[in-house]
Amino acid sequence: MSAASSQEALRREVRDWLSQNVDAGWRAAMTDSEQEAFFALQKEWFSELVKAGYATPHWPEGWPGGGRSLAEQKIIYEEVARADAPRLILYFVALYHAACTLFECGSAEQQSRYLPAILEGEIWCQGFSEPNAGSDLASLKTRAVRQGDHYVITGQKTWSTMAQYADRCLLLARTDKGERPQAGLTYLLLDMRARGVTVRPISQITGDDEFAEIFFDEVEVPVEDRIGEEGAGWAVAQTTLASERGLTLVELSQRMRYALPLIVDAMRRSDRLDDAAIRRDFGRLITHVDAACALADRYLLKRISGDEAPGDASIVKLYYARTLREFTALGKRIAGLDGQYHRGFMRGATQETGNWTVDFMNSYNWSIAGGSDEIQRNIIAERMLGMPREPRDWTLKGQGA
Amino acid sequence: MTPELNQLTDSARQVVAGLGLGLAADEQEAYSLIAELGWLMVSTPEEQGGLGMGLAGACALHTELGRGLATVPFLPQLLAISAVSSGAWPGQEIWLESMMSGERRVTTSLGESSLTVERDGDGAMKLNGRAVALASADCASHVLVEAADGVCLALLALDQSGVRITARPTWDVTRRLFDLEVSDAALDPQLIIAQGESASLLRQRLAILRDFALAADAVGGAMALLEMTVEYLQTRQQFGRPLALFQALKHRCADLKAHTEAAQALLQDGLDAVTDREGDVIATPEAEMKALAVKQLACSAYAAVAEESLQLHGGIGMTSEHDCHLFLKRALLNEHLGRRQDSYDRGLADRFIAGLNQA
Ligand SMILES: Cc1cc2nc3c(=O)[nH]c(=O)nc-3n(C[C@H](O)[C@H](O)[C@H](O)COP(=O)(O)OP(=O)(O)OC[C@H]3O[C@@H](n4cnc5c(N)ncnc54)[C@H](O)[C@@H]3O)c2cc1C
Numbered sequence: 001m002s003a004a005s006s007q008e009a010l011r012r013e014v015r016d017w018l019s020q021n022v023d024a025g026w027r028a029a030m031t032d033s034e035q036e037a038f039f040a041l042q043k044e045w046f047s048e049l050v051k052a053g054y055a056t057p058h059w060p061e062g063w064p065g066g067g068r069s070l071a072e073q074k075i076i077y078e079e080v081a082r083a084d085a086p087r088l089i090l091y092f093v094a095l096y097h098a099a100c101t102l103f104e105c106g107s108a109e110q111q112s113r114y115l116p117a118i119l120e121g122e123i124w125c126q127g128f129s130e131p132n133a134g135s136d137l138a139s140l141k142t143r144a145v146r147q148g149d150h151y152v153i154t155g156q157k158t159w160s161t162m163a164q165y166a167d168r169c170l171l172l173a174r175t176d177k178g179e180r181p182q183a184g185l186t187y188l189l190l191d192m193r194a195r196g197v198t199v200r201p202i203s204q205i206t207g208d209d210e211f212a213e214i215f216f217d218e219v220e221v222p223v224e225d226r227i228g229e230e231g232a233g234w235a236v237a238q239t240t241l242a243s244e245r246g247l248t249l250v251e252l253s254q255r256m257r258y259a260l261p262l263i264v265d266a267m268r269r270s271d272r273l274d275d276a277a278i279r280r281d282f283g284r285l286i287t288h289v290d291a292a293c294a295l296a297d298r299y300l301l302k303r304i305s306g307d308e309a310p311g312d313a314s315i316v317k318l319y320y321a322r323t324l325r326e327f328t329a330l331g332k333r334i335a336g337l338d339g340q341y342h343r344g345f346m347r348g349a350t351q352e353t354g355n356w357t358v359d360f361m362n363s364y365n366w367s368i369a370g371g372s373d374e375i376q377r378n379i380i381a382e383r384m385l386g387m388p389r390e391p392r393d394w395t396l397k398g399q400g401a
Numbered sequence: 402m403t404p405e406l407n408q409l410t411d412s413a414r415q416v417v418a419g420l421g422l423g424l425a426a427d428e429q430e431a432y433s434l435i436a437e438l439g440w441l442m443v444s445t446p447e448e449q450g451g452l453g454m455g456l457a458g459a460c461a462l463h464t465e466l467g468r469g470l471a472t473v474p475f476l477p478q479l480l481a482i483s484a485v486s487s488g489a490w491p492g493q494e495i496w497l498e499s500m501m502s503g504e505r506r507v508t509t510s511l512g513e514s515s516l517t518v519e520r521d522g523d524g525a526m527k528l529n530g531r532a533v534a535l536a537s538a539d540c541a542s543h544v545l546v547e548a549a550d551g552v553c554l555a556l557l558a559l560d561q562s563g564v565r566i567t568a569r570p571t572w573d574v575t576r577r578l579f580d581l582e583v584s585d586a587a588l589d590p591q592l593i594i595a596q597g598e599s600a601s602l603l604r605q606r607l608a609i610l611r612d613f614a615l616a617a618d619a620v621g622g623a624m625a626l627l628e629m630t631v632e633y634l635q636t637r638q639q640f641g642r643p644l645a646l647f648q649a650l651k652h653r654c655a656d657l658k659a660h661t662e663a664a665q666a667l668l669q670d671g672l673d674a675v676t677d678r679e680g681d682v683i684a685t686p687e688a689e690m691k692a693l694a695v696k697q698l699a700c701s702a703y704a705a706v707a708e709e710s711l712q713l714h715g716g717i718g719m720t721s722e723h724d725c726h727l728f729l730k731r732a733l734l735n736e737h738l739g740r741r742q743d744s745y746d747r748g749l750a751d752r753f754i755a756g757l758n759q760a
Pocket of ligand 1: 370
């Protein structure tokens with residue numbers, strides 16, 4: 001079979017499978033829903049997708065569902081978006097951050113231990129940010145002290161998405177107060193059920209509680225759950241962040257493309273389908289969405305061919321975040337006063353739901369989380385354009401760096 | 402990109418650099434050189450004696466010419482070649498050969514035209530109306546004319562009676578544009594390339610080619626200008642440090658970089674979407690939408706880079722000794738070549754909504 005006809009066959013196969021398996025009522029069921037219903041739906045949809053082999057198109061050759069070409073991955077994400085299937089937010093960190101970090105930096109033993117468990121439904125969270133270490137991640141203070149064959153963890157993480165449900169945590173902790181703050185960091189895989197772990201969900205501006213604080217009180221992590229060497233955690237964390245900034249957006253930018261008709265719905269509802277000013281802004285949005293998809297695809301191609309360069313993922317994320325803001329702001333504008341009336345949010349939905357004020361507020365997920373837009377701009381300017389970093393000693397008098 | 406395209410890009414970059422920035426090069430010498438290099442054959446299929454590198458090949462060259470602010474009127478001739486090479490019409494072989502070698506020069510409108518065709522009693526066709534933005538028309542013997550209603554595409558001799566061209570100097574000094582006025586000019590039946598349905602298809606194809614070409618020119622210009630601006634910020638010192646150290650300026654450069662990369666990615670992605678397996682442009686509604694998006698994004702990126710670059714250069718950017726303004730003026734003109742600027746955004750929305758209603 002030629003590449004083109006086998007791709008067509010895959011498209012038909014995925015489309016058929018989705019048409020039989022996506023429950024069209026999921027959005028209604030997830031609106032104003034209880035956590036239990038959300039948890040149940042995510043779990044069920046995840047296991048069905050895994051069984052069908054469509055949950056992990058971005059995994060490498062040799063792993064279930066993996067080894068897909070760029071074209072095949074695109075087909076799967078496009079079809080998932082077209083079918084408007086639920087988004088697997090509960091498994092987001094497991095499928096991307098955890099898996100990609102294990103593929104790139106984990107030992108064979110760690111891979112065979114954790115990756116199959118991910119496919120069986122283990123939920124992961126990312127424990128990087130702390131109350132006093134957000135953009136300046138390297139300044140984090142959670143301590144990991146080596147004691148024999150394990151580390152003892154003490155400290156606090158925050159903004160950790162889905163931590164309240166998580167089985168495991170990607171933890172970045174300090175093992176050493178080195179010269180450069182980056183040099184003393186170590187990357188660990190932490191069992192969220194271990195003694196000394198406390199999780200407290202944080203209420204968000206939308207009413208949802210997607211993220212949580214995590215407290216560690218002398219939590220023990222076996223040394224074999226360290227990824228990379230002690231003190232090499234910063235480099236490992238960069239692979240986690242690159243997958244978060246670039247790879248996840250291959251699916252999400254397709255989601256945005258297939259959500260464009262929501263804007264047309266909003267125009268129709270507010271009786272402004274023929275409003276020339278809105279049509280013009282909508283046309284511009286179509287172009288930006290198309291470009292966001294093209295950037296994400298090109299990034300994926302670079303990853304597959306091993307040509308990824310520093311800053312590539314930042315471009316994808318910055319552009320996606322700006323376009324998502326534009327998308328949701330346009331929806332909000334068209335909806336007018338109607339968009340301002342309170343309507344319950346949808347759990348585990350895509351970024352675009354048509355509940356425009358919520359969608360607009362949620363678009364900040366992408367301009368803040370995973371390194372804010374400003375941080376991406378720094379990376380692009382410094383790593384891609386070669387502009388200088390500001391000196392470390394640029395501080396106010398009396399405050400050390 | 403394929404290795405052939407990479408090679409083409411590399412050699413084009415060297416040639417363009419050798420020609421110097423826009424104004425330094427003599428337009429006629431540059432034209433002879435690109436003809437000699439075979440660039441005029443780039444998109445013509447191999448079986449018609451061309452290089453068979455399709456739209457991708459043409460865009461690689463347009464990008465490099467845009468990068469170097471080239472004055473050479475490559476695009477109008479390339480569009481005319483594309484028209485001449487399509488379908489089957491009496492003069493095809495001779496015209497194609499002499500146009501690809503650069504011996505015969507044909508200009509094409511890069512803007513909107515309002516030409517109409519009328520048939521008189523004996524079936525002879527008469528052309529009337531106006532067309533704008535014919536580049537370097539004073540060096541061409543003929544112009545490719547499209548009747549606005551899609552009735553026909555033909556070559557029209559510029560020295561024929563009833564045909565007049567007028568130079569219209571633009572702020573962009575890297576292009577020389579002319580208006581065309583036609584009153585009751587007879588169309589030579591031997592020079593009619595397409596009529597009816599096939600003429601309107603060809604018209605759509607040429608619009609797609611033109612939009613992609615302008616986009617490629619814009620991407621090349623935006624990349625070159627952003628590089629130049631970053632370099633300037635690295636060397637210019639104020640407050641005892643290079644300007645490049647100020648984050649307010651770094652972030653603007655980063656945004657421009659993202660805008661430019663997006664335009665380039667969309668252009669590359671679009672090349673696949675609008676061509677068939679042989680690399681020929683297909684005139685489908687999807688391809689047309691892609692062309693609108695590609696042109697709009699690339700030209701807006703170029704204009705954004707140019708506008709910001711002028712600001713970031715400070716006073717020196719306002720002087721005619723510096724190249725900044727050459728880029729700005731070309732970027733501004735690019736936005737207004739092709740369709741009317743606002744009609745790109747509107748056109749996309751209209752087509753998208755019409756598509757939803759059909760589905
Ligand atoms: C929805 C959501 C989900 C998240 N999920 C996770 C998760 O699962 N795991 C996790 O570890 N973290 C998570 N985060 C945390 C996220 O990574 C941080 O919020 C982010 O890195 C910013 O840090 P901060 O909130 O401390 O803001 P700050 O760093 O205090 O930044 C405040 C403002 O200052 C700007 N700023 C900071 N430094 C600079 C600079 N050098 N130059 C210019 N401007 C600067 C920022 O861009 C921002 O606008 C999540 C955040 C959100 C919003």
